[in-house]
Amino acid sequence: MSSKYDAVIIGASLGGLSAALQLGMKGKKALILEQHNLQGGLATSFVRGRFEFEATLHELQSVGTENNPRKIRKFLDEAGVKVHWIQVPEAYKLVYKKENINVVMPYGIHKMIQTVEREVPGSKEKMTALMKTCKEILDSMNYFGDIGGADKLSKLELLKKHSTFVKTAGYTAKEVIDTFNLPKKAIDLITPYWIYVGVPLSRLSFTVWAYLMADYFEGGAVVCAHNSHALSLSMEKRAEEMESTVELKTRAHKILVENGKVKGVRTDKGDEIKCNHVICASYPNNVYRNMIEPIEEVPREAIKLTNARRIGVSAFTVYLALDLPPDKLNIDSYSYFVADTMDTDKIWENYKTIEPPNYITTIVLNKANPKCFPEGTTEMSITALPKADGWMNIKKEDYMDVKRNYAKAMIDKMSEVLDVDLYEHIEEIEIATPETIARYTGSYNGSVYGYEHVIWDSLVARISKEREERYIKGLEFIGAHASIGNGYAPNITSGRKAALEVLKDIKKGGE
Template sequence: MIKRRVVELLEKYDAIFIGSGLGSLVCAAYMAKAGVKVAILEKHTITGGFATSFRRKKWEFDVSLHAMSDCAEGGQLHDVLQELGIYDRLRLEKTEILYRCVYPNGSFSAGSNYQQMLRELIEQHHEDANGLKALINEFIKLNDELRSMRRGLPVNSTIFRKYKNYTLKQMLDEFIQSPQLQMKISALWGYFGSPPDELSAIYFVNGWVEYHLYGGYYPTDRSQSISNLLRDLIISNGGHILNRRKVNKIITEDGVAIGVVTDKGEEFKGHYIVSNADLQQTFRDMVGFDKLPVDYAEKIRKVEPSCSTVQAYLILNGDLRHDYGEEAHEIFIHETNDYKTLADDLLHTREERLPFCVTYYENIIKGYRDQGKSTVSIFTLSNYDDWCDLDEREYETKKEESLKSLINRMDHYYPGVKQKIEYAELATPMTVERYTGHYKGAIYGSAKTVDQLLENGVNQVTPIKNLFLVGGWTRNGHGYSGVMVGGARLANMLLLRRRRQRIKGEGQTIC
């Protein structure tokens, strides 16, 4: 049996974070800047969770990021990055073309001017012209309300209340009839992981407006640079980040979280414990359902995870812009003309029918790689259950077939691309699970459905005193922007609590 030892590095921290995803990093950075002693325990060898890059031989790949929203002036993430003093150092590039959508009978591009895209769509769908204009107006008004609500400003939330229980599909149905136009407007659904007839309209509209009106951004030195800058900020303010530390247990005493135990048997004591790990690990494995109120344990058990992914990482000996005239960095390819069977295709991972996304990084960052090469990822959603019970041979075979299928599908649109591949690798739902520990290889935390929105979702505050949550599994987090803004919000709450406790005289218990 591993003997527990209390870490001597610091006897006690003010706040211990389980996992070093962006939610944790932002929260810890704010707290460290405010003079709080923080420690982050990360099971992996690299800091950043999904916001990391990895090397294979001489190639470097971004694990996840296609584009971030909310980074323009007025955006909440913009303000968070400014407050932390890292906005300028990220050297964010704004995408000129947000994405290009390909369909069996045509294509359209979403540029930095969304009005242009609307004109294009109206030309293609005269019959729905008025409905489309009304829909986009409604999107914008709804997002204005959401922006004000998130900032805690007084707001007459009539539009929000109307659509709060709508799926994206229900909202589209009120304005436009053409299934193909509906499909075009929902092209970004893959960024949320649930098909339009399950996806919450609120999540989608927020993302749609932020990307189309204010732009998509990408840091010059890949997503790893966000994590590294936050890591350096934490360390320079006296915080500790310890990699290769998997937390196995959250220690509670009389319903209060007081510390954690790692797989190395180390015990870390902390006043606040913040988990960035998934909900099942946090509550089933680390706390124990028996320590929770029955209805809360039941709620956690029932949380639906978001989808997982298969993603091919490729280096091409060639330049997609030069060889194929590709001007976009994000290309959504649909091989059907409507989304009628999407939910079913997703459930049964009929990969050949699911839309897929080609991300071509050289079109965002000039000189991303050596000249004449292309760094590309091919991304589609995948169901964990199709992978988890395979034995080693079956798994390797399925992986090979899946990689081949993605490459063949891309080759159909970029003929001859197959011959240009210098390096190819596939990540599967099992890869996601292995690296992040996320339940069922979920890539966006909890599924962004109506049933899990706002008060139906999981709060950052838990019934275990001094145990908090941050990241994609909470109702405050979706994608890069959501989890970082959620991290800032939690930091503000904890710093306020700390001040109040100090005033009450409990401060002496906090080191």
């Protein structure tokens, strides 16, 4: 390893790799330490038998099309990262048997509103107003990102030009949606995406929900031709071409701090790397409790804030390789949300337990990418987002049973939806629990979504306070637990954002 890097990046996740790309584009080089033997973090794949499974990606937002690129595609193109994107065919199919709902929701705000109008006649005007509100928030947020933060604007400018954003920022998704007086069925049809942030609508910040809705419905979504791991590999390749170094199987053990400033990193192999900047994908819970050396350098406020934040959901996924093509299994959609209830508070309570999940999300990758699996077979993954709570106290001897029962309930549910006995067609099966995620990525309590986006800790609150909350000079956080939150696109943006802070500091003379 070279002895001098402009930054050490902890974690070769999408955030870590995009930070290295952003630094590389300005001629700076980073050392990326990754504890695992693969790059990409959750953006990965795995092989069982003759199948390579996508590990996590259902749909990636903010990419757009070649003719109408959005911010992630623009950034990766600019960085020279080559990815073969494939458009996802439709937003989702909602199957909510109790209310007789079995509806495919298309992408495109206009088409989506038409679909809701078809199912709930008379809702068009209110839906148009709601989606206009969401779109205004998306545009404001993207504008703030482009100019380097809403704090660059005067209060007057903010109020005049971004009034929808200002008016709604202090409210939950439920509070704002309720003001549109939509019939319950219309709300059911448009709220499945809450699971992509994993906070019930009664507590989720409206800003976050609105951004998600407008971004997905306006811009559509993509997957990668050779799974999300192809994206991780392409990003790593470009980062290395720009002279960053990726060290796999190397855990950052300690972040060395002196007088409130980063001085270096020590790996689990005992190597010490001097640096003034660390960009870190490990959770603040780990960093402030175990990684800062000496411990006296951990500010009290950092511990207080970390303790106050609530860790978000984890994930449970059943991966199936089925021995027939989708059309022989009655599969007509790419993405299914299957609900016993659309009351997100009830789903939330259920997710705290190890009871069978009452809300699942399933993708059939073949419907976007027919070449994902060998011909004549189907790749299906079924996911629920349990909190770690229920998984904390399972005895070792009970773990396999709990895992199998949970998975069985999910396969049963999809068998019922498709009216096919899926068990008859399983060639390979794998199951990932919150334990698997914690072990694989080292994430705190197996969290995949960072901290909950509740009002006091929403994106808006975080971004407005983040300068004051940089407790150790030279230490930037990236990933689901950073300000922007979870998801592939936010993760890439968080890496860029952290790198821009480092570049700013270097420019000011911080080396």
